[in-house]
Amino acid sequence: MPRDRFGREIDYLRLSVIDHCNLRCVYCMPLRGLSFVPAPELLTAAEIETVARAAVSVGFRKFRLTGGEPTLRPDIVEVTRRIGSVPGVEDLAMTTNGILLPRLARPLREAGLRRLNIHVDTLHPERLKMLMRFASLEEMEAGIAAAEEAGLLPIKINCTVTRDFNDGDVVDLARRALDGDWHVRFIELMPLGGGETAHVALSQFVPSAETRRRIEAELGPLEPVPSQSPSDEARNFRFSHGDGVVGFISPVSEPYCGACNRMRLTADGKFHLCLLNDDELDVKQALRSGGGTAEVAAILLKAVTLKPTGHRLDEGLSTRVRSMFQIGG
Ligand code: SAM
Numbered sequence: 001m002p003r004d005r006f007g008r009e010i011d012y013l014r015l016s017v018i019d020h021c022n023l024r025c026v027y028c029m030p031l032r033g034l035s036f037v038p039a040p041e042l043l044t045a046a047e048i049e050t051v052a053r054a055a056v057s058v059g060f061r062k063f064r065l066t067g068g069e070p071t072l073r074p075d076i077v078e079v080t081r082r083i084g085s086v087p088g089v090e091d092l093a094m095t096t097n098g099i100l101l102p103r104l105a106r107p108l109r110e111a112g113l114r115r116l117n118i119h120v121d122t123l124h125p126e127r128l129k130m131l132m133r134f135a136s137l138e139e140m141e142a143g144i145a146a147a148e149e150a151g152l153l154p155i156k157i158n159c160t161v162t163r164d165f166n167d168g169d170v171v172d173l174a175r176r177a178l179d180g181d182w183h184v185r186f187i188e189l190m191p192l193g194g195g196e197t198a199h200v201a202l203s204q205f206v207p208s209a210e211t212r213r214r215i216e217a218e219l220g221p222l223e224p225v226p227s228q229s230p231s232d233e234a235r236n237f238r239f240s241h242g243d244g245v246v247g248f249i250s251p252v253s254e255p256y257c258g259a260c261n262r263m264r265l266t267a268d269g270k271f272h273l274c275l276l277n278d279d280e281l282d283v284k285q286a287l288r289s290g291g292g293t294a295e296v297a298a299i300l301l302k303a304v305t306l307k308p309t310g311h312r313l314d315e316g317l318s319t320r321v322r323s324m325f326q327i328g329g
Contacts, residue, residue, distance in 0.1 A: 001059040002300075004307045008260060012062040012231070013055045015048060015265045016328025017079055021069040023097055024133040025121070027162055027189055027200045028324050031133075037268045045075050047287045049082035051265055054296035056088035058304075060263075064093045065113075066328040068267065071100040077107045084112015093117065095158070095329055097135065098143025105143075105150035116147050117156045117185075122169040123176075131165040156247075160187045161211050163204040174215045177244035185234050185247035186211045190276065191316055193323030202316050208248040212237075215246065222246065231261035251276070252313045263303060264328055271303035272328075276311040278321045 001009045019037050021029060043051070052063060063083055070076055071094075084092050091114060098118040118140070122128050125137045147155055159166070159173050176182045189205050191198035216222055222237035225245060233256055234247030250256075257274075264272040269284025281303045286295045311317075 002304045012261045014064045016267045018068040018073045030196045045079045052083045054293045061090040066095040081111035099139045101143035102146040105146040109150040116152045119158045122166040157182045157184045161206045171218045178242045187249040188252045207253045208250040257309045273307045
């Protein structure tokens with residue numbers, strides 16, 4: 001397994017396969033002024049497979065498809081099948097808003113996808129429209145039902161907590177966990193990419209401790225669940241009177257850089273060394289000038305070596321160049 005210069009074992013590759021999204025969450029994508037990677041500059045399914053083979057050859061085992069919205073990619077089932085069929089891929093998951101799952105959940109499952117994280121910021125229909133803008137609750141619930149039917153389990157629900165938008169709705173989401181339906185994780189906002197969305201992330205930030213207090217005040221005490229994996233980004237808790245689990249992902253108030261095991265691939269073919277940093281190494285040029293698995297593996301190992309640690313999110317400083325939808329959440 002590759003180790004970086006801080007001794008961290010890096011075996012988890014998150015692949016952003018597209019930077020387009022069908023939603024415009026207020027903290028992620030502005031309504032105007034967006035520019036996207038032109039289609040010819042996106043890595044092809046075959047190129048993504050080469051990267052996955054290279055990653056496995058140096059010890060990566062876990063893979064996640066993300067975006068943008070990964071299900072918007074017309075060949076997402078083929079991308080999934082290609083990665084899923086690489087020997088040595090032990091886990092293949094996807095992060096999605098779930099809207100297109102009613103038609104894609106089963107083919108994705110058959111192509112080798114194992115698990116899903118589905119993004120639902122609130123169960124309140126009007127506030128959902130304000131926060132995620134183009135989403136409807138019916139579409140999201142239908143997506144979750146389709147994923148369950150297809151056996152893409154366990155499903156984790158991701159809720160990014162944004163003051164004055166959904167900070168009051170966390171209890172309703174946590175109640176779904178208490179009822180044993182969902183594993184819900186509450187994520188702290190990070191100011192990525194500068195501009196309007198980073199401003200929202202800074203001004204509407206809610207610390208996980210506050211979200212937890214709000215949930216406990218209504219639903220009773222939460223007891224820590226011992227971490228199953230040292231690199232789990234979430235601190236998980238169980239209700240003392242129920243089976244459900246809620247998690248808190250707190251990159252700002254409780255950074256977990258020391259446990260990071262991730263490398264990222266952007267849709268335009270760069271290894272992005274850390275979510276909260278702009279450092280990248282190009283891999284597309286190597287792929288498009290005849291490079292194969294060995295060349296890509298060498299670039300990936302260099303990326304692991306250069307991977308930074310630490311961030312200055314508490315000072316409001318983060319990436320300048322890329323926003324979350326351009327890196328892959
Ligand atoms: N479209 C998919 C989705 O909605 O899950 C995958 C990409 S999206 C960028 C992944 C996750 O990143 C979502 O849960 C979203 O709420 C979260 N996210 C986006 N911008 C964020 C930010 N600035 N801080 C924290 N989380 C953010």
